Amino acid sequence: MSFKYYIKTFGCAMNFSDSERIASFLENYKFKLTQKIEKADLVIFNTCGVRQMAEDRVYGQTHNLQKKIPTIKIVLTGCVAMRPDVQKRLATKVDLFCQISNFNKDILPLLEEIQNKKQNNNSIKNIISTKDKKTISNQENIAYLATYPKYSNKFSANIPIMTGCNNFCAYCVVPYARGREVSRSAEEILTEIKKLIKNNYREIILLGQNVNSYQGTYQDKKINFSKLLKLVNSIPGNFWIRFVSSHPKDMTDDLITTITKLKKVCECVHLPIQAGDNMILKKMNRKYTRQHYLELIKKIKKSFQKNKPNKIFAITSDIIVGFPSETKSQFKKSAEVMLDVNYDMVYFGQFSPRPGTTAWNMKDNISKKEKVRREKFLNEILKKTCLENNRKYLDKTFTVLIKKKKNNFYYGETRTLKNVKLPIPKNTSHLIGNFAKIKITKANIWNLEGEINL
Ligand code: SF4
Known part of the structure; x- marks a missing residue:
């Protein structure tokens, strides 16, 4: 008899990578992946706690799933799984809360229960198995990474x-x-x-x-x-x-x-600054100043120019807007940094207080409306620097890793993480997953367009 699992991953690349290890582990126990959640015997929510929105989606989906299929087995792992408030809220809906580093051990009784239920047709009572993260040693914390993943x-x-x-x-x-x-x-x-x-x-x-x-x-x-x-x-x-x-x-x-x-x-360095004002950086506990950060950017640019003089390079970053107490003039320092660096991409985040963090106890005094305004303001700067940087690619040929195709176009990325769109050429073999030489014919704000240089 075969059993099916379904994984829903929230958040960052690290979580997606962890899910590849979870998948591999479950397949060793003869569980098979299903793309249809309602067909699964076991559903894993690999959670993210970075923003309230991601957390709310977990609450919503867990609630709906358990209501629709009360017998389904649900596991919560990832960033919010061990938070007492989350466990309390979902205690009657989730069968197992576990840390990702302990997944391989904590899941075993549940796998056995699922297999026994199928064989004996007994009903299963909900169980909650948790492990105090303080009892997990550093070596245990890393051991799960030795599982060879099922790459997606x-x-x-x-x-x-x-x-x-x-x-x-x-x-x-x-x-x-x-x-x-x-x-x-x-x-x-x-x-x-x-x-x-x-x-x-x-x-x-x-x-x-x-x-x-x-x-x-x-x-x-x-x-x-x-x-x-x-x-x-x-x-x-x-x-x-x-x-x-x-x-x-x-x-x-x-x-x-x-x-x-x-x-x-x-030739792409992602160096998050998070805020341009030194006082805010201090409150964020980032352990550097704006001046130090800008000095690093100068060194990186100089070093690229020296070591790869013929290559275009890209600098990207993360910025949080509306951190508690950030005044308008402090916010402007973030805008100044953006103008100074000329980023190729910035991932913006509107501050969202997270339980258990130091900032949870700070007054979230910047309104949602103001956070949105600040993000939009910075995004306008980004649009200008992106377009200016993208124009440097015009009429030049770059190696592009072709990642997918849709309708009549291939989509890929340059070494500098620029998205490139090109028409699917006639008489070429399958290009997805391969490098191709692409001549850039158009520079847009968020992507480049080109054609294959045969
Ligand atoms: S460096 Fe800061 S933002 Fe990054 S994971 Fe650590 S605590 Fe979080």
Whole structure:
């Protein structure tokens, strides 16, 4: 008899990567993936606690599902699963709350119950199994990453190199949800990547909440992120390397040189600033000033110009608008930084107080309307810098990784993470998952258009 599972993932790339490991684990227990939630014996919600909206969707979907199919088994894991208020709210709807790092152990009794129910046709009572995260050691916290994942993409793979975070930014749930930073050994990471390259993967994305504080080991010696990048870069094959996310306080000169020199590392640096005002940065507990951040950007730009003089590079960032007490003049500092850096992309977030974080106890005194206004204001700056930067691509030819096709067009990405749209050429073989040389013929705000350069 076969059993079916369904996974709904919320949030960031790290959660999606974790879900690939959950899938692989369940398939080892003979569970099969279904795309139809109502056909599943087991439903996993891999949750995100970064914004209230993502959390509300979990409440809504859990409630509806349990109402529709009361016998279905529901597991909550990810960022909000261990929060007492969430467990209290969903106690009668969810069968198991567990930390992602303990999923492989906590899920076993439930898998057995599902299998027994099918075989014996007994009814199952709801169970709630939790484990106090404080009892999980660092090694246990990272052990689940050794599970070989069921990759959801055939040419681009997310490889977690570490988990957890030590930084305790005032607004962020990650250090509470995932615990302290723990890094995988370089050997384990390299083995995973080598397998992928053998299978013609073209894009390797190194993941962590704070990749540039990676502290792993290689041949029993401690190594940092710069060394790890060099090791990954030395794997033979036709692929490129991305990494996300970096913290400005850990962006050393050595790392900047490595990033801007290595051939396989893409010319795109994502360096979140979060706010342009020093007082707000302090309240956010970001541990750097605007001046320090801008100094880093200067160094990165200079280093790209020196080490890859013929390549266009991109700088991207994250900015939160409406952090508690952020005045209009403090907000303007974020706008000034944007004008100074000329970002290729910025991911904006309107401040949303999260339970358990330091900012939860701050007065959320910026109205929703004002947060929306501030985001729109910054977005207008972004549109200008994006278009200006995108025009540099015109009439030049770039390597593009073709990612999907829709109607009569292919869609792909450059090394600098620019979206490229091109008409599907006649007489070409299947391009998805391959690199193609594309001549850029049009620069828009959010994407480029081009044609294949045969
Ligand atoms: S660095 Fe800050 S924002 Fe990033 S995961 Fe850690 S606490 Fe959260």
